[in-house]
Amino acid sequence: xxxxxxRASCALLLTLPLSACYSVDHFAGDQSKYDGLYxxxxxxxxxxxxxEDDKWRHYAILGLIPWDKDQIEFSGRxxxxxxxxxxxxxxxxxxxxxxxxxLINVAVGFIPFGSLIFQTRNVExxxxxxx
Amino acid sequence: MKHPILAAGLLLLSTSCYTMVHDYGGSxxxxxxxxxxxxxxxxxxxxxxxxxxxxxxxxxPTNDASGATQAETAAIADYGENFDGISHVxxxxxxxxxxxxxxxxxxxxxxxxxxxxxxxxxxFQGGDA
Numbered sequence: 073x074x075x076x077x078x079r080a081s082c083a084l085l086l087t088l089p090l091s092a093c094y095s096v097d098h099f100a101g102d103q104s105k106y107d108g109l110y111x112x113x114x115x116x117x118x119x120x121x122x123x124e125d126d127k128w129r130h131y132a133i134l135g136l137i138p139w140d141k142d143q144i145e146f147s148g149r150x151x152x153x154x155x156x157x158x159x160x161x162x163x164x165x166x167x168x169x170x171x172x173x174x175l176i177n178v179a180v181g182f183i184p185f186g187s188l189i190f191q192t193r194n195v196e197x198x199x200x201x202x203x
Numbered sequence: 204m205k206h207p208i209l210a211a212g213l214l215l216l217s218t219s220c221y222t223m224v225h226d227y228g229g230s231x232x233x234x235x236x237x238x239x240x241x242x243x244x245x246x247x248x249x250x251x252x253x254x255x256x257x258x259x260x261x262x263x264p265t266n267d268a269s270g271a272t273q274a275e276t277a278a279i280a281d282y283g284e285n286f287d288g289i290s291h292v293x294x295x296x297x298x299x300x301x302x303x304x305x306x307x308x309x310x311x312x313x314x315x316x317x318x319x320x321x322x323x324x325x326x327f328q329g330g331d332a
Contacts, residue, residue: 091299091300091303092297092298092299092300093297093298093299093302093303094221094296094297094298094316095295095296095297095298096295096296096297097293097294097295098225098235098270098293098294098295098296099235099292099293099294100293103235103236103237103291103293104236104237105236106234106235106236106237107234107236107237107238108234108236109234109235109236110232110233110234110240111225111226111227111233111234111271111292112226112227112228112229112230112231112232112233112271134303135298162226163225163226163227163235163271164224164225164226165224165225165226165294166222166223166224166225167221167222167223167296168219168220168221168222168223169219169220169221169261170219170220171217171218171219171220174220174260193221194219
């Protein structure tokens with residue numbers, strides 16, 4: 073049993089340099105569906121946000137493994153739903169850990185192995201309509 | 204006496220840690236899509252990464268980590284000013300092993316993330332750069 077634990081520890085240590093925690097990809101996948109979406113407003117005065125949305129993304133093993141594969145394409149997919157009439161848009165993507173999520177992450181840490189099972193972060197997206 | 208406490212509570216609730224904002228304030232067309240607003244030709248590609256540093260458990264970001272701005276900066280460095288936009292922009296964020304180790308050693312006072320950007324540098328057909 074101790075040999076098995078040693079091997080598992082070694083494997084974990086060897087994979088550590090290759091690991092990435094809390095990783096998130098914005099605008100992955102088929103990028104043709106993001107045609108017409110722009111960062112910046114091209115000098116246009118933004119009227120109002122055409123879309124403001126956020127999504128919690130959850131991870132296991134201290135951020136090493138995302139719980140939800142859907143989070144990878146979240147930013148682009150949600151912005152693409154705004155529609156073509158309001159293009160171009162001033163895309164802003166913000167990833168963060170909110171105060172509430174910080175509290176949850178700390179609280180989960182008090183549960184045995186809690187932090188290994190669950191950690192949470194947030195992605196917020198907004199797109200502005202052109203005047 | 205209750206108002207300052209309430210205000211402090213509300214302020215605390217509105218705070219966030221490890222915030223990375225991907226926006227762009229320049230005049231070029233930076234898009235995750237495959238085309239620019241006008242017909243354009245591919246000049247080259249960029250693939251760049253930058254570290255985002257935070258102090259005090261992620262509360263205080265010390266530098267701008269916008270992946271979109273970073274893409275333009277990398278394109279200027281590689282291709283000069285002779286381009287009109289960047290298409291196929293993808294942004295990837297992560298905290299690498301080194302970042303995790305540094306954060307553990309400093310007890311969260313200092314932390315480090317990586318923002319990677321890639322895309323195709325494009326110029327409008329007709330040479331309008």
